[in-house]
Amino acid sequence: MPLDRSNRLYIFASSDRPDPYVNVLVHALSTYPLVEVRFIGIREHEYSNEQVDGRVNATLTAVYARLEELASGLSGEDYSPSVDMNGRALYRTCLEKLEDVQVGASVISWPELDQRLGRLAAHGRPMFDVTTLKKNLLMDVVALLLSRDCSDVFNFELLKAPNYDERDLIHALRPNEYKYRSIAESRHIEAARRRMVSRSMTFRSIAWLTLAITGIVAAVQIFFPNGWGQAAVTVIATATSIAAWLYFFRRENIS
Known part of the structure; x- marks a missing residue:
């Protein structure tokens, strides 16, 4: 993807854990000229207790809190040492860049998914992150985007066995231990x-x-x-x- 054009990053949020989104944000903000970051939840049912709106906003708040924690050098885990100076600088830079972009959260109803994705795909230079998206929704989103010739669909992939702790955060990963992969690069998808x-x-x-x-x-x-x-x-x-x-x-x- 060319780096001389402004991009809008739409992150589909299915997980409540902030760490996967931290990795995505740090990598994307250091690689692409983003002008907007939006967390998107998908309301699968019209249940009154589904409360997707609240969960997406809570996830966004948790991501900011986690970035602040990491930028201050605190790991939040008893078994892991504090973040080193390079790691702190990495997360501080991410927070500073977030101040210069439009950040928000929204919810898409599943019956309106195709229509809403069409609007997002037609606006600016869109990027779609599906790192935490549930499998059933992942298939829907990827198929609909590819059918609209939108190939900028990404997934933050660990290339090592996960530890499910701070060792999976981007400051602790070597370059050969992760990849921000474009799903469309798969030969089977092509x-x-x-x-x-x-x-x-x-x-x-x-x-x-x-x-x-x-x-x-x-x-x-x-x-x-x-x-x-x-x-x-x-x-x-x-x-x-x-x-x-x-x-x-x-x-x-x-x-």
């Missing part, structure tokens, strides 16, 4: 995208061919209603159209 584009183009081509054939048949019937040519054109056009659609459906079944 193969799936090419296949979808190919099928879409084939479907459109056959649809246009059918429409053109219909127009030819209609014109022949109007101008040559009783001739042998009219019958011949009708038979050939019908056979061609049927053959094209049979080819398409056979290809779908084979795939």
